Amino acid sequence: xxxxxxxxxxxxxxxxxxxxxxxxxxxxxxxxxxxxxxxxxxxxxxxxxxxxxxxxxxxxxxxxxxxxxxxxxxxxxxxxxxxxxxxxxxxxxxxxxxxxxxxxxxxxxxxxxxxxxxxxxxxxxxxxxxxxxxxxxxxxxxxxxxxxxxxxxxxxxxxxxxxxxxxxxxxxxxxxxxxxxxxxxxxxxxxxxxxxxxxxxxxxxxxxxxxxxxxxxxxxxxxxxxxxxxxxxxxxxxxxxxxxxxxxxxxxxxxxxxxxxxxxxxxxxxxxxxxxxxxxxxxxxxxxxxxxxxxxxxxxxxxxxxxxxxxxxxxxxxxxxxxxxxxxxxxxxxxxxxxxxxxxxxxxxxxxxxxxxxxxxxxxxxxxxxxxxxxxxxxxxxxxxxxxxxxxxxxxxxxxxxxxxxxxxxxxxxxxxxxxxxxxxxxxxxxxxxxxxxxxxxxxxxxxxxxxxxxxxxxxxxxxxxxxxxxxxxxxxxxxxxxxxxxxxxxxxxxxxxxxxxxxxxxxxxxxxxxxxxxxxxxxxxxxxxxxxxxxxxxxxxxxxxxxxxxxxxxxxxxxxxxxxxxxxxxxxxxxxxxxxxxxxxxxxxxxxxxxx
Numbered sequence: 001x002x003x004x005x006x007x008x009x010x011x012x013x014x015x016x017x018x019x020x021x022x023x024x025x026x027x028x029x030x031x032x033x034x035x036x037x038x039x040x041x042x043x044x045x046x047x048x049x050x051x052x053x054x055x056x057x058x059x060x061x062x063x064x065x066x067x068x069x070x071x072x073x074x075x076x077x078x079x080x081x082x083x084x085x086x087x088x089x090x091x092x093x094x095x096x097x098x099x100x101x102x103x104x105x106x107x108x109x110x111x112x113x114x115x116x117x118x119x120x121x122x123x124x125x126x127x128x129x130x131x132x133x134x135x136x137x138x139x140x141x142x143x144x145x146x147x148x149x150x151x152x153x154x155x156x157x158x159x160x161x162x163x164x165x166x167x168x169x170x171x172x173x174x175x176x177x178x179x180x181x182x183x184x185x186x187x188x189x190x191x192x193x194x195x196x197x198x199x200x201x202x203x204x205x206x207x208x209x210x211x212x213x214x215x216x217x218x219x220x221x222x223x224x225x226x227x228x229x230x231x232x233x234x235x236x237x238x239x240x241x242x243x244x245x246x247x248x249x250x251x252x253x254x255x256x257x258x259x260x261x262x263x264x265x266x267x268x269x270x271x272x273x274x275x276x277x278x279x280x281x282x283x284x285x286x287x288x289x290x291x292x293x294x295x296x297x298x299x300x301x302x303x304x305x306x307x308x309x310x311x312x313x314x315x316x317x318x319x320x321x322x323x324x325x326x327x328x329x330x331x332x333x334x335x336x337x338x339x340x341x342x343x344x345x346x347x348x349x350x351x352x353x354x355x356x357x358x359x360x361x362x363x364x365x366x367x368x369x370x371x372x373x374x375x376x377x378x379x380x381x382x383x384x385x386x387x388x389x390x391x392x393x394x395x396x397x398x399x400x401x402x403x404x405x406x407x408x409x410x411x412x413x414x415x416x417x418x419x420x421x422x423x424x425x426x427x428x429x430x431x432x433x434x435x436x437x438x439x440x441x442x443x444x445x446x447x448x449x450x451x452x453x454x455x456x457x458x459x460x461x462x463x464x465x466x467x468x469x470x471x472x473x474x475x476x477x478x479x480x481x482x483x484x485x486x487x488x489x490x491x492x493x494x495x496x497x498x499x500x501x502x503x504x505x506x507x508x509x510x511x512x513x514x515x516x517x518x519x520x521x522x523x524x525x526x527x528x529x530x531x532x533x534x535x536x537x538x539x540x541x542x543x544x545x546x547x548x549x550x551x552x553x554x555x556x557x558x559x560x561x562x563x564x565x566x567x568x569x570x571x572x573x574x575x576x577x578x579x580x581x582x583x584x585x586x587x588x589x590x591x592x593x594x595x596x597x
Contacts, residue, residue, distance in 0.1 A: 002041050003290055006283040006331075007034045008263040009048035009088075010295035010303075011096070014075040015060040018082055019356045020371065020387065021349035024342040025296030028375040029455060031088045033292065033337070035508040035528070036450040036458075038089075038553055039560040045283045047266035049094035050076045053237040054255025055136045059176060068236045072097055080547045082359040084533045086368045087511050092270040093531075093549035096238075096262055099540025100272065104265035105258045106241040108314050109230075111325025112191070113242070117313035118230060121190045124167045125233060126154070126181035128174060134233035134250070135166075135174055135181045142169030156301065161217060162224055189240065190227035191257070195319045196309045197225050203308065203332070209452075211382070213297060214336045218304040228306075230257040260307040263293075264330065272539055273550075283331070290334045292453070297338050304336045337453045340380035344387050344594065357387070357593050365590055369510045370396050370578070376455045376509045377463075389593070390586035397580045404466050404506070405577035407473070411495040412520050414478060416571040422496055422522065423489035424567045432494040435472050439465050439501040440562045446505055447560055455509075462505035469498040493567070496521065501562045513577055514558070522569035529556035 010026035012018055018027075026048075034046045052072040061071040076095055083093065094101070112118045126135040137154030144152035145168050149159035154166030166172060167183050174181055201222050207215060230253060231240055237252030245251055264284065271279035283289045293303045309318070315329045316322030341348055344355050362371055374392055377399075379385060415423055425432070442465050449458035473495055481488035500521055507514040511528035518527035531551040538544035 002043055003288065004282045004286055005034075005037045005042045005044045006263075006267070006289060006291040007037070007044060007046040008291060008293045008333075009046065009090070010293075010299055011048055011051040011259050011262050012079055013056050014050035014052045014072045014079060014095070015056040016075055016351060017078050017358050017360060019349050019351070019358050020362055020375075021342040021344075021356075022296075023083075023086060023359055023371075024375045024379045025339040026294050027083060027086060027088055028372050028379070029337065029339060029381075029453065030294035031086075032372070032376060032455055032508040033294070033450065033453055034089055035511060035558075036447070036560065038556070039504075039507065039558050040447065041559070043282070044091070044553075045267060045270065045280075046089060046091050047093070047263060047270060048090060049092075049096060049262055049266055050079055051255065051259045051262070052076065052095055052097045053252070053258060055139055055234065056255075058234070058236050059139075069097070077547045078360070080533050080549055082363070084531050084549050085363045086359065086372065087530055088549070089529065089531050089551055089553055090549040091551070091553075092266050092273070094262075094266050094269055095546055096258060096265075098265075098269065098538055098546060099544075100269045100538075101258070101262060101265040102238045103540065104268055105238045105253060105261045107326045108261050108264070108310060109253070109257075110241060111314040111316075112310065113189075114325070115313055115316050115318070115322030116320055117192055117195055117309075117318055117322070118189045119192055119227065120187055121227065121229075122185055122187050123165075123229065124183040125186040125188075126166050126172075127184055128176070129179060129182050130177065135176070136232060136234075136254075137164075137166045139175045140166045140169065140172050140181055141175055142172040145170055158298070161220055161301075163221075163226065163228060186233055188229045188231045191230050191306070191309065191313075192227045193225040193305075193309055194227065196312055197222060198319045199312050199317060200225070200305065200308060203312075204304075207335075210336060211338060213340070213382070214300055214304055214338045217297075217300050218336075221301065221305050225305075230254050256302055256306070257310075260302050260310065263307075264327075269539065273536075285328055285331065287331075289331055291331055292335045292337055293333050294337045295339070297340050300336065300338050303333065303338075308332050335453070340382065340384045342375075342380045342387055343384055346386060355594055361590075361592055365592075366396075366581075367512070369513050370400065372511075373400060373459070373509055377459045379455075381454075381456055388586075389589040393581045393583060393586035396578065397583075399463060400510075401576075401578040401580045403463065403470060404502070407466055407470050407495075407502070408499055408517055408520065408577050409574050410473065411469075411492065411499050412571055412574040415492045415496060416573050418485075418492070419489065419571075421571055422565050422567050422569045423493050425490040425493040426486040428490055428494065431472065431476065432490060435468060435494060435498055438468055439498045442501070442505055443561060450508065459506075459509055462502060462509075465498060465502045465505060469495060469502065472498075493565070497562075497565050500565050504558060504560070504562070507558050516577060518557075520572070520574045521565065522571055523557075525557055526555045527557050529553045
């Protein structure tokens with residue numbers, strides 16, 4: 001039975017190009033998952049966009065001599081090109097500066113306000129003495145007053161996980177220019193998280209199948225739930241839709257508040273663009289729907305605590321009750337799929353330190369599938385993982401080129417040379433049937449892993465089939481069966497059937513090369529659909545043009561099952577699927593990249 005599946009993908013900041021550490025957390029895992037779900041027959045809605053409000057944008061704009069909107073426009077297009085090039089099949093990749101997003105954000109806020117879950121409060125805000133601008137909490141660092149960690153942010157300590165107030169930090173400093181901030185009184189709206197302790201605690205207790213890192217981290221947060229500001233003093237962001245607030249030039253929603261609402265606003269925008277404005281309800285109002293959120297571990301708080309609280313508040317289901325807002329009762333996350341960090345030489349990727357490999361550089365040099373495969377089999381799925389050029393070269397050469405590429409090339413080459421088409425099997429032997437049975441069973445095994453976002457295990461199962469097929473060819477030696485063409489043809493038919501099966505198993509990971517294998521086996525049409533980058537007019541702001549990623553994924557033929565190959569289908573001489581990399585690359589890396597061994 002087909003299930004509506006929402007793939008909600010973390011929103012990258014539009015303040016610079018993305019590096020491979022970013023896409024290892026939110027990008028590739030979410031697309032592998034979505035491609036599998038579509039192949040399994042489920043109705044997928046994959047949404048995200050660029051996060052364009054807040055201080056990160058204004059700081060970058062100042063650095064480049066641009067306006068905030070110009071900066072967002074510049075990097076949104078750059079990020080869109082990278083993600084489209086990587087083959088991420090968004091149904092809609094949009095942005096937070098659309099009129100639609102502003103309206104949905106305001107409607108969610110008004111529901112929270114009516115239900116009493118947001119309250120005004122006078123607090124102490126940080127000001128930069130040199131510029132007079134508000135200094136947001138995330139741009140203040142100091143010593144955590146709870147655990148003593150030197151490097152805590154003004155909103156949260158990444159060491160102990162506790163929510164903080166910037167004024168509580170010991171020896172606070174601005175991350176922008178190092179000066180000591182000045183704290184002044186200002187009024188803001190706060191999300192009263194203390195009104196969700198019982199509701200969130202009960203909800204989290206039912207999520208025993210989540211990844212342990214997510215569940216343990218989030219449960220620890222329940223013990224310290226207190227009001228958290230959702231507005232700030234800044235002129236760049238969504239306006240607060242209340243009398244006395246909407247016309248204030250320096251009052252906007254905090255960027256984290258409107259960014260998490262983006263999952264829902266993007267779904268609403270997708271529905272409006274589809275011609276059926278209510279189409280979003282299949283994923284947000286349907287109790288049979290399933291929703292999966294993909295991100296790096298630094299975003300667990302916002303997706304496993306803050307966003308569920310906003311949804312409970314909008315639905316009127318927090319500890320204080322209430323009535324549903326404009327959109328009715330919205331579906332809460334079913335699973336939070338959080339990856340750990342992809343590091344380099346033991347440290348997080350950092351643009352400022354020069355420890356960075358940008359996606360666009362990687363794609364230009366190596367193409368998308370080698371990166372997708374590396375992240376899937378050697379990425380930070382359950383623990384921090386160090387990227388090294390040596391490991392990347394080894395995986396590409398030995399697993400993609402030698403194992404998979406060689407199997408495809410020699411199987412099709414021998415069939416092309418000896419028959420010119422897919423040969424007919426004649427009296428298959430036990431060895432033939434054993435290999436085909438192994439291949440067929442892999443769909444259940446790998447599919448179960450993909451359903452649980454266990455990408456390494458799923459890819460390993462597919463490669464186990466590839467290894468078995470290579471061993472089978474070596475054992476059967478069809479190149480020596482010139483005097484027994486019937487047996488030769490049976491062996492080659494078996495090998496090609498398993499090549500077809502393995503290609504299907506690997507399609508979520510290697511969609512670009514999967515299309516090539518489909519065609520090399522005599523197939524035509526779209527096997528694995530690819531996303532498109534389009535320029536469209538904003539639905540609510542006349543004259544505003546927005547870049548989006550979208551695609552028609554219903555055209556693809558790939559299905560998650562073994563399909564018998566067609567005897568007699570003509571075969572052409574294949575070309576190499578993957579080029580082997582120079583082993584010396586593992587020692588130095590490309591000229592444009594930092595060295596990592």
